[in-house]
Amino acid sequence: MNVSRIAIAGGVAVSTALLLAGPAAAHVSVQPQGAAAKGGYATINFKVPNERDNASTVKLEVNLPTDHPLASVSAQAVPGWKIDITKSKLAKPLDVHGKKINEAVSKVTWTADGSGIAPGYFQQFPLSVGQLPEDADQLVFKALQTYSNKEVVRWIEEPTEGGEEPESPAPVLALTAPAEDAHGGAADDKSGDDAKAEGSTASAGEASSSSADDSTARVLGVIGIVVGIAGVAFGVLAGRRRTA
Template structure:
């Protein structure tokens, strides 16, 4: 095997590896904050749902909110083509938020297709405003069920353990940052007004980031294809010169 042929094989292997690694990095349901998710504060988060199947589309997502750290509020942002329903449950121990006792809290959010689908090779983000975030934990675990239009249900419910390998079906985990003075004090109305203003800014920023993220992945794959094509052209040219 001459040097040019070796380069062609190496290029093909490298391209395949990059594509495989890119797929695995986006293969499971995840949750990320739009900005900061500080203990004791409020945050808008995105549940990111990629479609793993080549022959089916995602039509439903169910996210269970952590019962051990109940949240007083969970408000989904409207997503075109989807309906969102928040289920509430009675609390064994009432929460005190802004001086008021809350006896029930959101326990689950369900998004169902209303014409929209997540097709093969696509993903969808579902934004939610959450609060008040707990102060006695560093993370929140959200177990999720992803349903496809062929009736298959994927259960993203395994909690990742620190120091251990990532489970096959990991649950989305939201990491909480340290509490700041900005998240405490003030009346309920002032906190809510600030929270909603922040939500708007974060949502606009997330939309811009989504576009950039998608463009970057497309350009990356295109670059790999062009690189492999260039190596193949070199192989053909070398054969012609040898002939």
């Protein structure tokens, strides 16, 4: 009986913890497709769950960071949603590949053309962004989620290191260590010189292998000839002995 009571109490405690953790985890978040490396480019997804039982999400506004402006921002088409991109003038121009950039995207807005995100569903909104900053470990994207009943949820609270998660946290993109190439990915392709060196090494190896095969064939041929001669000589001697 005691064991059963303990098991039941434990199950109730776990269920309660899950129920309490559910709503806290259901907020607008951002995740990269792959790695978001410092100094590179990345495709990121804003995941928007619908938290209401009696209304649909009909608009998402994402404000891009102004302390680390992104010179390149493009949105992927999302069926059933209209996309508006807002640009703002920069206080300090960006230098991108030797070109001065005086304005950058400051906000991206998705507005539903139809029913939006229904209760119990979520939607992802992709963006291609870059060049990611090299002097930051994360980027904060403040977002506003609008429901069909006119309610607006402001996901704008910045989390603090070591602190508890805010009630309405802003989406945070964690940045990884710089990649080997300039586009946020590992440099898989080797340079021309390296490729030529590898090609030369491979050719030399093939030549050495062919030479070794030829030498082996020649040695075996010589051995075969010697064995044949020995066989003939043995036959002649055997014939002479029978005659004698």
